[in-house]
Amino acid sequence: MNPEEARDRLLDAAERLFYERGVQGVGMDDLRAASGVSLKRLYQCFATKRDLVEAYLRRRDERWRASLFDHAAEHGDTPRAQLLALYDWLASWFAEPDFRGCAFTNSFGELGGTEPGVARIARDHKDAVREQITELTSRLGVPEHRALADQLNLLVEGAIITAAISGTPEAATHARAAADTLLTAAGARPTGS
Amino acid sequence: MNPEEARDRLLDAAERLFYERGVQGVGMDDLRAASGVSLKRLYQCFATKRDLVEAYLRRRDERWRASLFDHAAEHGDTPRAQLLALYDWLASWFAEPDFRGCAFTNSFGELGGTEPGVARIARDHKDAVREQITELTSRLGVPEHRALADQLNLLVEGAIITAAISGTPEAATHARAAADTLLTAAGARPTGS
DNA sequence: CACTCTAGAGAACGATCGTTCTCGCCGGTA
DNA sequence: TACCGGCGAGAACGATCGTTCTCTAGAGTG
Numbered sequence: 001m002n003p004e005e006a007r008d009r010l011l012d013a014a015e016r017l018f019y020e021r022g023v024q025g026v027g028m029d030d031l032r033a034a035s036g037v038s039l040k041r042l043y044q045c046f047a048t049k050r051d052l053v054e055a056y057l058r059r060r061d062e063r064w065r066a067s068l069f070d071h072a073a074e075h076g077d078t079p080r081a082q083l084l085a086l087y088d089w090l091a092s093w094f095a096e097p098d099f100r101g102c103a104f105t106n107s108f109g110e111l112g113g114t115e116p117g118v119a120r121i122a123r124d125h126k127d128a129v130r131e132q133i134t135e136l137t138s139r140l141g142v143p144e145h146r147a148l149a150d151q152l153n154l155l156v157e158g159a160i161i162t163a164a165i166s167g168t169p170e171a172a173t174h175a176r177a178a179a180d181t182l183l184t185a186a187g188a189r190p191t192g193s
Numbered sequence: 194m195n196p197e198e199a200r201d202r203l204l205d206a207a208e209r210l211f212y213e214r215g216v217q218g219v220g221m222d223d224l225r226a227a228s229g230v231s232l233k234r235l236y237q238c239f240a241t242k243r244d245l246v247e248a249y250l251r252r253r254d255e256r257w258r259a260s261l262f263d264h265a266a267e268h269g270d271t272p273r274a275q276l277l278a279l280y281d282w283l284a285s286w287f288a289e290p291d292f293r294g295c296a297f298t299n300s301f302g303e304l305g306g307t308e309p310g311v312a313r314i315a316r317d318h319k320d321a322v323r324e325q326i327t328e329l330t331s332r333l334g335v336p337e338h339r340a341l342a343d344q345l346n347l348l349v350e351g352a353i354i355t356a357a358i359s360g361t362p363e364a365a366t367h368a369r370a371a372a373d374t375l376l377t378a379a380g381a382r383p384t385g386s
Numbered sequence: 387c388a389c390t391c392t393a394g395a396g397a398a399c400g401a402t403c404g405t406t407c408t409c410g411c412c413g414g415t416a
Numbered sequence: 417t418a419c420c421g422g423c424g425a426g427a428a429c430g431a432t433c434g435t436t437c438t439c440t441a442g443a444g445t446g
Contacts (some may be wrong), residue, residue, distance in 0.1 A: 397439095
């Protein structure tokens with residue numbers, strides 16, 4: 001097994017186990033067993049558990065945002081439709097059987113108070129999401145598009161945490177309806193959807 | 194020291210330390226030191242750490258909701274004003290120096306995947322908050338008041354997690370503005386505020 | 387005073403965990 | 417063949433932690 005493959009398998013195992021059980025609920029030996037990578041190679045790839053946790057979060061940030069905003073770009077021909085498509089993506093995410101909320105929110109809750117690196121990665125992730133939403137609202141041609149983006153972002157965050165803790169996906173449809181109202185009130189032309 | 198006082202001091206220490214560092218970041222000896230209650234009495238009050246964690250969360254649920262909705266009742270003479278007052282309460286909470294988000298969200302992120310008791314308490318808490326918001330929207334005299342309550346609740350949740358991770362309190366004002374828009378769109382008479 | 391009961395301080399125990407070390411095996415090379 | 421370097425398996429180490437146990441001192445009671 002070459003080093004890149006070992007690293008990928010470790011990150012795959014880390015993503016699955018950390019997300020499912022929390023960081024402190026997964027031991028290095030669990031990761032060895034789940035990845036098939038020996039402890040010696042594991043510590044060659046990641047000198048400490050903290051390094052592995054941060055690499056896991058950074059990779060997840062990139063993939064998660066790409067998946068969300070690629071979906072939006074592909075499922076809407078207007079900025080307004082693209083913004084509403086965010087909530088459709090959330091709905092299908094919430095329906096996945098192993099959905100357990102936002103990995104960054106969960107990691108922040110677990111480690112944010114004691115691990116500044118984790119807190120910073122969570123903050124960077126949330127900032128990046130909000131920035132990409134702002135990019136979409138900027139194309140609506142409405143005044144106060146930044147304030148609108150902040151409000152739409154709150155609906156995204158609220159839907160994720162509500163769906164995670166309630167265990168039901170309906171928060172996505174509530175968020176979508178609220179977003180539709182806010183878009184209309186902000187002056188975005190309705191698209192009929 | 195009588196048993197009730199020991200219990201109170203333990204719960205006070207637990208609330209402060211668990212909220213600040215996360216459950217797994219606090220040892221039983223830390224709680225002993227912070228509370229001044231000996232380990233022997235600690236285990237007389239709470240047979241296991243899990244029992245203490247759940248008691249901490251239950252007490253916090255009662256106090257937190259009472260504080261939020263008492264403030265709403267006292268700072269609004271109409272249902273609409275009371276609903277908007279929720280976000281003012283959030284703003285002052287977010288500004289507290291040791292604010293670190295929702296204790297239930299944080300505990301769910303840390304332990305929800307492995308401790309069903311914690312997951313259930315978090316779910317009960319969120320359900321209770323939403324129920325109390327629904328109680329307020331029911332007095333607005335608008336159609337679809339339940340859907341409106343769900344949407345206002347998403348703004349509350351989104352504001353809490355956003356303020357926690359960003360470290361800034363501005364999410365409360367964004368949430369309030371969005372709530373105002375949603376209330377108006379739902380047909381609630383403006384109060385001028 | 388003698389006895390008993392309780393509580394506190396802190397040691398001890400057993401489990402877990404992050405990290406490192408040992409050892410034996412195998413592939414490449416002269 | 418003889419050597420060598422790196423690898424995997426898993427033991428070992430040291431720290432932490434939840435929980436229990438020991439020992440001692442003191443308060444209450446006759």
